[in-house]
Amino acid sequence: MSSRTQSIEQRDSTRLSGKARGRAPFLFLAPAIIVVFAVLIFPIVFSLIVSTYDWPLSEGAGARSFVGFDNYINLTKDPEFWNSLKLQLGFIFIAIPIELVLGFAVALLLNREFFGARVVRSLLLLPVFFLPILSGMTWRFMLQPRYGPLNTLIVNLGGPEVSWLGNPITAYIAIIIQDVWRMWPFMFMLLYAGLTAIPQELMEAAQIDGAGFWRKLRSLTIPLLSPTILTAVLLRIIDALRVFSEVYVMTEGGPGSATMLFSLYTQRQAFGYQKVGMASAMAIFLLILSIVFALTLVRKNMSLDVLEEKAGA
């Protein structure tokens, strides 16, 4: 309650002084807006136009012609499109929670000093920086039966020899494992940075009040950390929506279309089938989906007001 009044007061005070400040915000925002307009808005508008055309990638394939909403209508009738959307959403909703839990758990674990703590924390980040195409290729290699290091490890431990990438379900699991492997340290890093920023006195006070580990976690750590958690999840969603090269080199979308994620199918439409119009319609569809995503997620949990409220609390 008190935090809310405080934040309202705060907002009022800023508003008042805001008038006096005049154009200051725009001076700060202008460079970003210019860059974003030049290199993001233009291509999006262009995509929007192209999505209403039958637009072959190469001029050799024939003339470009206006087709209205045909591309969108054809998309809704295309089972591969819905399949890729389903796989993409599944990928996000399975991989990211695992990454979050793993990253959070390890951040809690490593949020103290011990022998070699700094080295561990730093080296954990290496997979995040691993070249995605090389990561995909390495996993493809590791999962091969007979000589793949992961498969031989499983066999040596008494497990079965599995042709991971040859089966639709295990291939989908494999691309998720690859993403979790690469990206949970990202979660870890952001959450760790957030954890270290929680004042020690708060934790100590809770300790004195007799709060146990779980209680402290539930009523102190998680609420204090929630803006960071949401930022981390949001940034991950942004990247996971566009995941491409790792999966492309790992499976090329196969077997069948078991791992044909959204951007793989977009890529196939544009660069394989030469249908840039269809690919653009897919992009616009994804844009709308992203807006919905961002609005529901951000508005509820992470709007600027909420952020400020948290900061003021």
Place this chain on the structure above:
Amino acid sequence: MKKALIVLALAIACASMVSAQTINVLFWDDAYPRALMEKIPEFEKATGIKVNFEILQPPQVFTKTSVSVSKDHTDYDLVCVDEGNIPLFAPLMLPYDQWGPGKVFKKIDPNTVTPAMLDVAQWDGKLIGLPINGNLYVWMTRKDLIENKTYQAQFKAKYGYDLGVPQTLQQLLDEGTFFYEKGIVSGGFGPFNGGPAGVFGEAIYMWNSFGTDFINWVNGKPTLVIDKAKGVQGMEFYKKLMKISPKGAETWAHVERQAAFCADPKGVFSMFIWPAQIASYEDPDKSLVANKIVYSAPPAGPAGRFAIRGTWAVNIPLASKNKDAAAEFVYWWASKDIAAWLVEQNTVPARTDVLTDPRYAKSKPWLAAIADSMQYAAARPRFNEVAQVQDIVKKYWIMGITGQMSCDDAMQKIMDETNNVLKNAKY
């Protein structure tokens, strides 16, 4: 003032003359263009033309060519197009008969190119560029296995005929099964189940071998002509070959095939290879079976012998401003001297005189096999929608040969969905 303008104009003219001496070249990435790169300084010295040489993986060559070459603009003065995409790019490329005569290097007579390869660049009665490499299915069989006396005797006792380089698909299956069941090899056969274009090649190979084409041009449009029963037979046969293939073969692309054939101590008995890769199969640093491979034309099916082609043609875009310099580069590349040098690097150019040169008969045993294969060269169908059809074929072909779906159903799916694509295309 006037003087200054003249100087400026001269400067611009000079600059443009200098820039005319640079050509941008885009090629696919394998041993062949890489070998050529070593020689480029010689060309630059001889002609004064600077070559900006860019090499990319084949799918990206296609993407980049699509994006950067149009009727009135091009970023490259020389590109390469693989056989399947010749129809797509033909309208944007300068026909070979309009290429310049060549200043330092003489224009290459297309008849020096092996006839089986020359077809690759033919479209609409015109030669669209020059086929540059000799790439088509060649068969590899493990010499150490078929020459082993014990195996020879055992095989003869069981199957009633002599163990040898498989001449027919049935023989391939028998011999592969023999070695596979005895545990001598990891695989009696090495399938290709990687990229769509490659799987399409395998499917066409089997269909042709069992007596049916897939798509032909009928009345000016690509038409599905496959005989379903024969198509299913071909697929069923490949399914049998899959049963004697190593575990994990259902996802094999080139890298995995090479790993199994060359680095696995047991290895694979017999499979096809693109000649471009021979160099690394014969490299003792990468291969346990270097010098242990017999090369031959692919085994024949009931309907005859077929060797699928996978050759690149080099093309000059109509929009190029340096057509003569680009042509000069091709004339140099396709000349006998360079071709001979490339053969010595274990790569395979498309010149008949070099491929059949007796000097190489002994040290390059694959050349004879390639020459033999050329007699049976077969093309994958080419039309603008081929990428979509390849995806369909790949999807259901693999489902059929791995038993996720009956071959009959898979064939029906391939036919239905291919017909759909062709119907939606505007012919």
Place this chain on the structure above:
Amino acid sequence: MMSTPRKKTRKIIVNSIIAIVAFAVLAIELYPIAITVLNGFRRDIDILSGRPFQLNQLTLRSYQLVLKNVGFQVGMKNSIIVGILSTGISVLIGAMASYGIARFHFRGRNGLAYSFLVLRMLPQISLVISLYLMFSAVGLRDTIAGITLAHTSFNVPYVIWLLLPFFTAVDKAYEEAAMVDGCTRSGVFFKIFIPIVAPGLVVGAVFAFLNSWNEFMYALILTGVNAKTAPVAINGLLGGETLTWGQACAAGTIMLIPVFIFTLGMQKFLIRGITAGGVKG
């Protein structure tokens, strides 16, 4: 502080257990990278032997080949330049914008913030063709400036969102005190905020650099011989028709070196920034 010897031993035991667990996690996590690094020193034929830790035939040949590869040299150089340029620009522009959004209330503020976020969600494939046409038209194709701009476009929104929690967490009192002292807006930004959010900036810079360093699709389409970056060069060693595993692993390891230095250095900076008491919880 008032720890008894018993408490001390308990602490040591707990810490050693945690250290063991931590190193175990690290070992599992780095297994694939360890394999990659090792494979850079092995012959292709040994890589595929199924014995990942058989190390009797180590060789530097893959490194020799990669370092001799002109394409890779050019790619490395370009990657470093583009990475640094686009990181610097994005962090500056992004921090300014993030500050602007966090500290001012203006109409359309939320909308603007969301648009930055949403724009970042589009797959590059859908933007790259129009970017290609645009860059060709203005002469930015295959230039360092062009690919830097392209990388900046996706890094700016990223940095903005990464920094928002940092900026909103800064106590208003600092700002007001400075304003009272007669500091200008940009003075406040550079002198007060930048030092306080420094840890955030470092994190932002590192991830911006990473995004640029590993970016593939834009580099592939928008660059050619002159401005191509290392991932495009390495791609040639991967997934091709013939095996060059050793070289690909060697190249990948080389790509990890700056990253390695970066992460180790950054940790130090991060901790120092936080313990300096800048960020309020």
